Amino acid sequence: MEQRARRSDKVRVQVDLSAAEVRLLDLLQDRLSVRSRADLLQQAYGSFLWMVDELLAGRKVVSVETDALAQLERFKELCVPAVQPIIFDHYRYLVAKPDKWRKQLYLKGRNMTVGQLMYSMRANNLSAEEAAADMDLPIEQVREAQVYYEIHRDLIEREADEEKQYLLNGGVPLEPAPVP
Amino acid sequence: MSLRLYLDDCIYSHELRRLLVEAGHDVQVPADVHPALTGQEDQRHFAHACRSQRVLLTKNPRDFQELHRQSTSHSGILAVYLDNDPKRDMSQREIVRAIANLEATGALLAGGFWPLNNYRW
Numbered sequence: 122m123e124q125r126a127r128r129s130d131k132v133r134v135q136v137d138l139s140a141a142e143v144r145l146l147d148l149l150q151d152r153l154s155v156r157s158r159a160d161l162l163q164q165a166y167g168s169f170l171w172m173v174d175e176l177l178a179g180r181k182v183v184s185v186e187t188d189a190l191a192q193l194e195r196f197k198e199l200c201v202p203a204v205q206p207i208i209f210d211h212y213r214y215l216v217a218k219p220d221k222w223r224k225q226l227y228l229k230g231r232n233m234t235v236g237q238l239m240y241s242m243r244a245n246n247l248s249a250e251e252a253a254a255d256m257d258l259p260i261e262q263v264r265e266a267q268v269y270y271e272i273h274r275d276l277i278e279r280e281a282d283e284e285k286q287y288l289l290n291g292g293v294p295l296e297p298a299p300v301p
Numbered sequence: 302m303s304l305r306l307y308l309d310d311c312i313y314s315h316e317l318r319r320l321l322v323e324a325g326h327d328v329q330v331p332a333d334v335h336p337a338l339t340g341q342e343d344q345r346h347f348a349h350a351c352r353s354q355r356v357l358l359t360k361n362p363r364d365f366q367e368l369h370r371q372s373t374s375h376s377g378i379l380a381v382y383l384d385n386d387p388k389r390d391m392s393q394r395e396i397v398r399a400i401a402n403l404e405a406t407g408a409l410l411a412g413g414f415w416p417l418n419n420y421r422w
Contacts, residue, residue, distance in 0.1 A: 222363075230340045232310035237360050240383040241314070244390035255314045257332070278385045284363045288382060288416070291366060295382050295418045 141271040148268045152213070168201055214262035215269055223280050226269055228262055235266045236277040302404050303327060305376070307350040309359035310339060312381065317393040324397050329355060343368060351375045356410055358396075369414040377410030379403070381417050395421055 138146070146158060155161045172182045175197070182199075190196065215226035215235065227234050242252045242263075249267060253260040270277060288295060303325045308318065313330045321328045331338035331346065338345055343361065347368045350357035354376050359365050362380035369378055379400060381391055391399065399417040408415070 232340060232342060232346070234311070237311045237383060240390065241312075241360070243387060244383075244392045245316070255316050257313075257315075281383060281385045285382065285384065287363050288366065293362070293366065293414070293416050295384075295416055297419060297421045 141267075144264065145268050145271060148264060164201060168199060171199060212265060212269065214259065214265045222283075225273060225277050225280055228258065228266065231258070234277075235269050235273075236281060238263065238266050239270045239277070240281075304400070304404070304410070305329075305353075305355045306379075307346070307353065307355035307357050309343075309346050309357060309361065309365075310341070312358055312360045314393065317396065320393055320397045321400075324401065326400075329353070347375070350378075358400075362416060366414055373412040375412065377412070378414045379410075379417055380414065384418075389418070391418065391421060 146161060149155075150158060150161050153161065153164070155164065175182050180197075185193070212226060214229050216229045217224075218227050221227075223234055223236075225234050225236055228238060238252065238256070238258075241247070241256075242249075245255075247255060249263045250260060252258065253263045285295065305327045306321060306329070308328065308330045310331050313332075318328050318330060331341065334349060338349055343364045346359075347357065347365065349355075351372075351374060356377040356379060357365065357375070358379045358381075360381045360383055362382050365378050365380055369375070381396055384390070396417060399420040402420040402422060403410075403415055403417065406420075
């Protein structure tokens, strides 16, 4: 009886999401080790309510570097229990290369950027599974790269533009030459 | 004409290799080298291509043009620029065709930096 009562307290909500958003949710569910999408959304809902509450109380919700915290006299910290254990290992299959001019992440174990992978998949109409098989990459790495691309698309496109400008300034032609 | 090609880490794919071999080229990839060069930095791939006298194929034009500026003692660099515009994408088949188009011009590849986007017709 009690169980039935609890069940009846729940309301099913249906939302329309893009394929990229669903991929992101699936990846987060996997990475945060939450049991279901419902658990994931509950965590997101809790964080969102906290932020709304702070804003309604007339406070600002900001993000600062850890070492800057010492300069603040008073602050409240948002805790997301599922995120804390992985905070130092956000991406499992991607890696930064600070000595490179590109700031986007690279595929761990390959000298290949996320952009190079994504644009190659687009050019050849490859699914994540097909790309993984064709390029000898773990499928999880390709999926993680897809999520990173969705989140950091602006950076990747900016770096492609920067590369183009660099090449054009250096006299490298990128347009098809007239057919001889 | 058959080229001795080396596929850089960022362009390596089974399908591209298959298409290039089908087109008559001799193809080497980072995993073929002993010890394997998979995951190594650009300089290592460049040095290997120079040493083994192979034409290097890459999707990283900016960094390899930089290496080309430092030394033209190589067998040639074929570069594919990845544009933000999907209409300018080069598929693997188009890359193979662009190499054939470039060869058909009679250009001497050794010591040159060749953007394949310029040979896609």
